[in-house]
Amino acid sequence: MAILADPLRLVVGDKAAKRLASALDLHTVGDLLGYYPRRYEQRGDLTDLVTLRDGDHVTVQAEVASVSTRRMRNRSGSIFEAVVTDGRGHLTLTFFGRGRQDFRERDLAPGTRGLFSGQVSSFRGKRQLTHPDYEVLGTGPSGARAAEYAAEIIPVYPATSQMPSWKIADSVYLALHSLDVPDDPLPEQVRCRYDLRGYADALRGIHRPADMADVQRSRDRLKWDEAFVLQVLLAQRRLAATSYTAIPRPAVEGGLLAEFDAALPFELTIGQQLAGATIATDLVQDHPMHRLLQGEVGSGKTVIALRAMLQVVDAAGQAVLLAPTEVLAQQHYRSIASLLGPLAMAGQLGGAEHATRLALLTGSLGAAARRKALAESESGSAGIIIGTHALLEDRVQFDDLGLVVIDEQHRFGVEQRDALRDKAGDGRPHMLVMTATPIPRTVAMTVFGDLDVSTLTELPAGRSPISTHVVPAADRPHYLARTWERIREEVAAGRQAYVVCPRIGGDGPVGSDELLACDDAASGRASAESASDDGAETRDGASPGRPPIAAVDLAAELAAGPLGGLRLAIMHGRLPPDEKDKVMLAFADGMVDVLVTTTVVEVGVDVPNAAVMVIMDADRFGVSQLHQLRGRVGRGAVPGLCLLVTEAGEDAPARARLDAVAGTLDGFALSRIDLEQRREGDVLGTAQAGRKSSLKLLQLLRDEDLISRAREEATALVDADAALAGEPGLAAAVRALVDAAETTYLEKA
Numbered sequence: 001m002a003i004l005a006d007p008l009r010l011v012v013g014d015k016a017a018k019r020l021a022s023a024l025d026l027h028t029v030g031d032l033l034g035y036y037p038r039r040y041e042q043r044g045d046l047t048d049l050v051t052l053r054d055g056d057h058v059t060v061q062a063e064v065a066s067v068s069t070r071r072m073r074n075r076s077g078s079i080f081e082a083v084v085t086d087g088r089g090h091l092t093l094t095f096f097g098r099g100r101q102d103f104r105e106r107d108l109a110p111g112t113r114g115l116f117s118g119q120v121s122s123f124r125g126k127r128q129l130t131h132p133d134y135e136v137l138g139t140g141p142s143g144a145r146a147a148e149y150a151a152e153i154i155p156v157y158p159a160t161s162q163m164p165s166w167k168i169a170d171s172v173y174l175a176l177h178s179l180d181v182p183d184d185p186l187p188e189q190v191r192c193r194y195d196l197r198g199y200a201d202a203l204r205g206i207h208r209p210a211d212m213a214d215v216q217r218s219r220d221r222l223k224w225d226e227a228f229v230l231q232v233l234l235a236q237r238r239l240a241a242t243s244y245t246a247i248p249r250p251a252v253e254g255g256l257l258a259e260f261d262a263a264l265p266f267e268l269t270i271g272q273q274l275a276g277a278t279i280a281t282d283l284v285q286d287h288p289m290h291r292l293l294q295g296e297v298g299s300g301k302t303v304i305a306l307r308a309m310l311q312v313v314d315a316a317g318q319a320v321l322l323a324p325t326e327v328l329a330q331q332h333y334r335s336i337a338s339l340l341g342p343l344a345m346a347g348q349l350g351g352a353e354h355a356t357r358l359a360l361l362t363g364s365l366g367a368a369a370r371r372k373a374l375a376e377s378e379s380g381s382a383g384i385i386i387g388t389h390a391l392l393e394d395r396v397q398f399d400d401l402g403l404v405v406i407d408e409q410h411r412f413g414v415e416q417r418d419a420l421r422d423k424a425g426d427g428r429p430h431m432l433v434m435t436a437t438p439i440p441r442t443v444a445m446t447v448f449g450d451l452d453v454s455t456l457t458e459l460p461a462g463r464s465p466i467s468t469h470v471v472p473a474a475d476r477p478h479y480l481a482r483t484w485e486r487i488r489e490e491v492a493a494g495r496q497a498y499v500v501c502p503r504i505g506g507d508g509p510v511g512s513d514e515l516l517a518c519d520d521a522a523s524g525r526a527s528a529e530s531a532s533d534d535g536a537e538t539r540d541g542a543s544p545g546r547p548p549i550a551a552v553d554l555a556a557e558l559a560a561g562p563l564g565g566l567r568l569a570i571m572h573g574r575l576p577p578d579e580k581d582k583v584m585l586a587f588a589d590g591m592v593d594v595l596v597t598t599t600v601v602e603v604g605v606d607v608p609n610a611a612v613m614v615i616m617d618a619d620r621f622g623v624s625q626l627h628q629l630r631g632r633v634g635r636g637a638v639p640g641l642c643l644l645v646t647e648a649g650e651d652a653p654a655r656a657r658l659d660a661v662a663g664t665l666d667g668f669a670l671s672r673i674d675l676e677q678r679r680e681g682d683v684l685g686t687a688q689a690g691r692k693s694s695l696k697l698l699q700l701l702r703d704e705d706l707i708s709r710a711r712e713e714a715t716a717l718v719d720a721d722a723a724l725a726g727e728p729g730l731a732a733a734v735r736a737l738v739d740a741a742e743t744t745y746l747e748k749a
């Protein structure tokens, strides 16, 4: 008998094991039994052939309608064709052979029913499978085949050309038969409470169901495994985090924080006060804070982070702020320097009495400036150090690192969090991660399940709402002309505008790699997204047949035409960092009217006088990214206007996305839309992605209730038995999940 961890060859033999490994990346009995059917065929129900699409790998159940054999021209050999049907549509099976193909004529006589598997293509207007694998139903040989035939329901597995569905089913059959009853990963109480069937039953039921109700019960149960095992792992991590020590950093009376608060030119929102109070309390604990702060663009996260940093500096510690890009690090540096004023000018003329110092550490720093920043960081004379990935390098040392703040969490991996964490001397630093991408609750629970979460739900008062409109440039060309006029009007009224393009352009021919260059390499999920399908020219039927609009080209056109006479500047990720900084500064200072840019401005950039944003080829951006982008306008007293220019037709799916963005300012609602269109693996990041994703049945949005319950159950269990001593099946499942995550992690490195 076999166990789940056994290598497949022990149950299916060397040959099949090799094929399963190479074609589907399945290596153990557990891997194979975790490879679930995509759908099920009811015996006798023919597959709907009309819906097949070119390029699909399909397994269809159909009946042979007619056959023919003809000789190949100029060659010795023959072409055997069988036309199969579901009663409505037709599909041609084409086989090329050396001599005659008598055996196929015998196999596939008219009236025969079978399963046919291959890749759909079109030839002279006819759908066909070339050299499909097939399995005639009702005449199967012994063993597995016969048992298969006896079943009412045929599982259809995601197959490849080397591995048709029924060969997978054969191996699964063997594995199920030789499997020893495995320890159940779900504790008995959980199974009873939620009326879930046993693990062995569920495995059998999902692979070889008696009927569809059997499938359903099995799926319900196996979904629980996915949610529960992950939540147990996260609960263990949360528990482990509380066992680390950190230096408590209590607020000091009359310290920098108090002075800062007294001088703050605005009132904190209720949300800011609440989150601030929670964080202040976290920092006093002797175990590390581990908190996610989420809030819309402009909700005022930076002030909260700064207040936490000041509390730590008051308590003799240092704080770092890690930003995802050079531009953002510099912007944080400038805005924090101006918020702190004399409080950050220790040792300088005009510095306050117990002032600290601010250091900036980025990759583009000159040698002298870098030496100075490194020295200030190491000696502790800089209380607050702001920077990019450059902060992670070995030679960056701290005197007493007490707090790590990470801006835009989704651009940093766990390994980077850990790199900074290891730079603290005694114990661990407190950790605050900030994200402006609103995440639905269950996703937060799943992706950031080892973090506590604070959420800012309101924007500071005095913000003007952003209105968003779709500009259908193809149907209504004069709307585009009106768009440029609108910019001129705003500029005449003393305001500024962004024009965002999906591509940099400029020198040389257009290559699809340019799309990736759209931004600093670390950034831009959606820019990578639009680049993914090789040129992105037909994404959702949008702007077909031409490359995406490029910032450099458009800037030239605008300067020579509709925006002639205005002060234009160009900004993109390929500019040298100091050039980027100069452009951004000039725009912030009002020396530039219109900034033609790529998604470099996506996150965090703050120019309150910018009132309009025009996004070209808006259909090429993701929903969340559009929402982030438009957060750049409407930051001052002036109402923001965002125009989404697209050539996508009214009925294109891309258009529906844009209408959704125009229709709501609710970032949470938009992130749900985004999520629905994204594979869950993308959301979970690399560690969870890939074919062996740990989430196969579970859907983060649809299964919210289940995930919440699983989290409660998992937390209770881990509190009672952290090592899972009483649950060997669960312990093994958690180990397997960690291993899978590590394998993917290693492959990535």
Ligand code: ADP
Residues within 6 Å of the ligand: 266, 267, 268, 269, 272, 295, 296, 297, 298, 299, 300, 301, 302, 303, 436, 460, 461, 604, 606
């Ligand atoms: P986020 O990082 O969440 O996108 P920021 O912290 O950059 O937002 O805040 C955006 C702007 O709003 C900044 O100029 C900041 O000084 C200002 N701000 C923050 N909190 C408030 C508040 N309570 N009232 C008014 N303005 C605020």
Ligand code: MG
Residues within 6 Å of the ligand: 301, 302, 604
């Ligand atoms: Mg910010």
